[in-house]
Amino acid sequence: MQSRSPDDPWSAVADDWGRYWGTFARPAWEPLLRTAGIGRGTRVLDVGCGSGELLEHLQDRGAVPSGVDPAPRMAELARARAVGADVRLGDVERLPFEDGAFDAVLAVNAFQFAEDQDAALAEVGRVLAPGGVVGLAGWAERARNDLDAINAALAAADDDEPPEDGPLRVEGGLTGVLGGAGWDVLDAGVVPVAWTARGDTDLVRGILFGEEEFTIADLAPVVVAAAAPFRLPEGGYRLMNAFRWAVARRPGR
Structure with missing residues (x-):
């Protein structure tokens, strides 16, 4: 496993992220794309594109996707997966694209990392064409997520x-930040999102990706015990979770 860099933590875990979590949020993609009207020829920016799974899906839909991510290794993986997509380094508060370059901007499990959410939405508005839309999605409150049982057990093991819950995870969080910034919210909702692991090894590696080997060995029994209620009769694990999503139209100028 790659060692972590304090300056670029996501590059260090990019490969494991793609393996265990790359398509995890897929159930949230469909309501975003449907509500945003994304189809053939739509120019879409995926903010925090990670290892490129959503970019590839947008290509399959006939859209014209671009991506941005602050982690060089994530961007490298995204370019390899979504061949031909314009993937650049950057973040939501400093998007390296021209004014009005996109019809839609998506941020799935990414917007919560913005240090200044109002500034981030202003930057999103800058790169949107008139009438453009933004789609946000991310984790719902912990009580809706089976994964919380494992997170709670790991926290207890560490005393x-x-x-x-962050403010975007609760009901009204996404719509509140969008409406508060003057965006016209078109629709919002919650979707179930399952995370699966084929066995104990994938379960532990998926939960503890990025940790040192000695930490993984030490915490593996904690993870397996906490996940016991979610073990399938045929083996493997299935943990049900939830993502909130919202789509809004750019405020007029």
């Missing part, structure tokens, strides 16, 4: 408290 710590589980993290509290």
Whole structure:
């Protein structure tokens, strides 16, 4: 496993992220694309494109996708997966694209990393053409996620408290930040999102990706015990979770 870099933590875990989590949010893609009216020829920017799974899906739909991610290894994987897509390094508060370059901007499990959400939405608005739309999606509150049982067990093993829900995870969080910035919310909702693992090894590696080998060995029994209620009769695991999503139209100028 690659060692972590404090300056580029996501490049260090990019390959494992793609393997275990790359298509995890797929159920949230469809309501975003449908509500945003994304189809053949739509110019779409995927912010925080990660290892490129959504970019590839957009290509399959006939859209014209571009991507941006702050991690060089993530961008490299995205270019390899979505061949021909324009993938650049950057983040949502400093998008390296021209004004009005896109019909839609998507940010799936990414917008919560913006340090200044109002500035991020202003930057999204800058790269959108008139009438353009933004689609946001991310984790719903912890109580809706089976994965919280594992996170709580890991926190307890570290004599710590589980993290509290961020403001975007709760009901009205995404629509509130969009509406508060003057965007016209078109629709929003919650979708079930399953995470599966073929066995104990994938379960532990998927949960603890990016950790040192000695940490993985130490915490593996904690993860397996906490996931026991979600073990399938035929083996493997299935944990049900939820993502919130919202789509809004760019405010007029």
